[in-house]
Amino acid sequence: xxxxxxxxxxxxxxxxxxxxxxxxxxxxxxxxxxxxxxxxxxxxxxxxxxxxxxxxxxxxxxxxxxxxxxxxxxxxxxxxxxxxxxxxxxxxxxxxxxxxxxxxxxxxxx
Amino acid sequence: xxxxxxxxxxxxxxxxxxxxxxxxxxxxxxxxxxxxxxxxxxxxxxxxxxxxxxxxxxxxxxxxxxxxxxxxxxxxxxxxxxxxxxxxxx
Numbered sequence: 375x376x377x378x379x380x381x382x383x384x385x386x387x388x389x390x391x392x393x394x395x396x397x398x399x400x401x402x403x404x405x406x407x408x409x410x411x412x413x414x415x416x417x418x419x420x421x422x423x424x425x426x427x428x429x430x431x432x433x434x435x436x437x438x439x440x441x442x443x444x445x446x447x448x449x450x451x452x453x454x455x456x457x458x459x460x461x462x463x464x465x466x467x468x469x470x471x472x473x474x475x476x477x478x479x480x481x482x483x484x
Numbered sequence: 485x486x487x488x489x490x491x492x493x494x495x496x497x498x499x500x501x502x503x504x505x506x507x508x509x510x511x512x513x514x515x516x517x518x519x520x521x522x523x524x525x526x527x528x529x530x531x532x533x534x535x536x537x538x539x540x541x542x543x544x545x546x547x548x549x550x551x552x553x554x555x556x557x558x559x560x561x562x563x564x565x566x567x568x569x570x571x572x573x574x
Contacts, residue, residue: 383567422567423569423571424570424571426567432567434566436525461565461566475523475525476526
């Protein structure tokens with residue numbers, strides 16, 4: 375088991391409830407396979423630095439996951455098939471902070 | 485005057501000459517004990533080390549150590565992938 379940090383950008387024209395639905399779906403993939411979701415962050419609707427698939431804005435979701443490698447591969451496969459997720463970044467991390475990340479405090483300021 | 489003394493004086497003059505052109509030594513701002521951790525999420529920090537056009541600044545300009553520059557490069561590239569930083573600014 376190792377720690378992973380996954381960040382997803384979701385389409386701009388979906389609503390907040392749909393964002394929750396997609397996040398729950400992604401979490402369920404991990405939870406159903408003996409993985410753990412340690413952190414779930416929603417950074418809000420942010421404007422992108424450049425257009426991605428004709429989107430100018432995107433909902434950012436970040437998860438910290440503890441799971442086996444196969445589950446991560448499965449998660450990545452599902453994410454690529456999903457039409458709501460326009461970008462994803464899954465990286466392995468050594469440790470993580472239980473506090474809110476910088477993005478959360480930055481979005482609160484706005 | 486002995487030969488060694490002359491050499492000594494010569495070396496002092498040489499050093500004085502060098503000191504004229506000696507630039508103020510700069511330290512890596514990210515290697516300090518309470519420096520912020522380099523993270524792709526920290527857009528505010530990363531944007532300090534990219535040029536106006538969005539390119540990564542060379543370490544000789546930003547005076548960042550090689551070790552930290554490596555981390556910074558990776559963080560900037562990850563931030564670009566997530567559209568937090570631009571690849572190019574028009």
